[in-house]
Amino acid sequence: SARDSQIFIIGCGISGIGAAQKLLKHGFHNVHIIEATARSGGRIRTGKLGDNIVEIGANWIHGPSKENPVFRLACDYQLLDKESMSEENQAIDIGGHPLFVPNWFTSSGRKLGPETMGPVVEFFMNLLERSQQFHDSGGEPLPSVGEFVKAEAERLAPEEWKEDQGNTAIRMAMISTLLKLECCVSGTHTMDDVGLGAFGMYKTLPGLDCTFPEGYEGLIDNMMKELPNDLVLYNKPVKCIHWNYTKNGPDTKGMLFPIMIECVNGETFAADHVIVTIPLGYLKKHQNTFLSPSLPLHKLHSIQRMGFGTNNKIFLEFEQPFWDEDCELIYLVWEDETHLADVVSDVKMSWIRKLSGFTVLKPTERYGHVICGWIAGQESEYMETLSEFEVLHSVTQLLRLFTGNPTITPRKLLRSQWFHEPYSCGSYTYAAKGCSEYDIDNLAEPLPLKGSNSKPLQVLFAGEATQRSFFSTVHGALLSGWREAERLISHYTPASGSFSSKL
Template identity: 90%
Template structure:
């Protein structure tokens, strides 16, 4: 077989999200020059997507830099590219550690049109957050008493609430309803249908970084634009959905060289490769697991793809003429007073999907966004919402807000919503560690093919993306770090201990 130097290795990256872009940058930095990204759509960025509602910039996909501090590579890049405001980059902002739950100033509205005060609701939030913190401790201590976070939290509320709330008997029903609202909010944070699907023992695997979560004044896509400018113009092949990756498969190239991998696109085009880095979302892998790789991956890898959770969390943006919320308000909670039985799902998705809409974040600062709210809804109710017309969604949300504010004339001016479940190359929003899963499942997802110890040429298919990062799954920084990790894996494969860059082909 004709030998090629390492620098000549044909490397293809599937998916032009931040993971794929990061991998490409790192590979070029290491001296590889035959690097290409194959992207199914016409755009870069993947689940980072910035849009507009009228004149306002809004994030249809990724919203915040979670934990903007020195340890976060997305924050470091955003600072290098000067994409953040001074406050977000300040030492004080980087030092604040909120354990992944920013302390937003809230307004609470109920289904009887009442506005609740901090004295009633503050202690409920505190109580709930303590239970969530305890849910995260079983990862290190072991001995999970129940299979899921939802079951644990609900059991603890039943056990502790009578004592916790005995001083304020008048509001017991509304406090129970508030727990449901907080459980629904946690579904949005985890990207799951119900917290009963999130594994209790694995819940603490997710690690938070210090820093008060911040946003990009010019939109998250600005980060993608800057990263793309550092790549050669022709590196990305757009509008080429991949049908199948044939690995352990020798194809002879035009000059008699052989390649172990062939990428087959939906349009019939094929590409021969030495290495392929797959960065597609877990939702896509789940949907196409029987056809995307040929031969199929080993059973333990397939089982981990099946077991791991991947859910939908959507946003519904509304613009108003005037705010109905307090000036300092950053988060609006909706509390259904008749929901006193602990549950974070609705009994009839088609009829009652709107009840899963947990509340809204207020886009700040007002000078930049005007009066815009971002509503949050997760799970199957969220997936059903995607199937409705924009007019139907606007009507439902308008009725909802009129009930909760007690204002029968309240009318949003504009609406825009995300539809991540029906995005054909995402099939949902992001990863969570489901009931029965552990860190080994994430390791299995990240494991390259063929497996170690086989006689085949190694590192034919590598895997990156947020689902493959053990402690930062579901985040942009997890996606970026995983892309870098796989690029480094290839670089070290070609760099013997002496440090010289030679061929191991």
């Protein structure tokens, strides 16, 4: 019966787990996940800094409200606190940019007050909002978000602050800081790489972003508990998926499978269908060898066109806070960066300048005094090559400069290294210059292409990067896994309702 078809899912991140869950629920019983590493969860990974739980990967549920499948699952598993689940929190619509209570420090050791800062943040947010609108209205005047924001900031600033020209320089330096932090949100080296017309492809959901008090991985653990124990084959990196395959070996008992999965260790698996959920970064790096025959040109081009960047975290623990009690986000402003730049000119010497924002872990009763620094792009990739000691040294110097306190010393440090993770090759997808929904649809398009005479739906594609509106998120990833499972389910479910193969 169709339910006997051999289905392999490559990658045990949330998209792969979601796909497996749905297929099993619909009676498919020959389902397996092949995972390169020794763990499930992929880019959802909870770690420890001393006794504290910290998120190495995904941090928040973006837009936690009824429409968000990750929120619904987290509620079902009772993983969130009461406040996050409240109707009030679900109704708050912040358009993807939570308004954190900020503290601003500058490179001359000054702390800036809210009178200067507030209006600049508002001004910047307004430019970002306008950037999103070109997706629907078209006619983008410049190719990238970065170029648009900088040009508009320079054009509008003199008028906006004509009563207070004296602070122009510091305001521009603040915009540099805000641009650098925006690189972290988008997961890109510079906002000049993010397409202006494509920026609005990403959609936000209502709800005030929330975290998992016991860690994001609790979601994975709960989902895994509902699946059979032997579902996942760990420590088996897949080297190549051979499709339209005709020479099945003796272990396939005379049956012909259209697919042969070849692992790095030489093991092979015969399959009817494969759902590929590996990160776009990995696919970019192995685009010529991961499939045989190789990917059709339009899919290859879209893989190249879509952006996949690095965003890393640096967790620091302190004896005493240097920030205000109510502070949720610490900004660092370099007073000499008045030229609106979100990249540094000499990465080796000045990478630390890219580290321009820290979120404060709350509640303090649970965490003590822990902050999480955010750093994106090439500077972040360079940071990964340094020893933990070198990073600690640079961060300590940075914070001494900005706080004006020459003795401040972090007690502990932990950083992520997503670019050098061999099975992620970066953090998440962004809509690069020149991209559109068509590129995402191309990524998601199954093989063989429509119109071919060979067996349909051999290779399907899921994962965060294949989701039109919620790429770069956990809910986007989960929806993509469900989508590909549904594709197979409906393929085997003829309109008449009886369950038989269309093959």
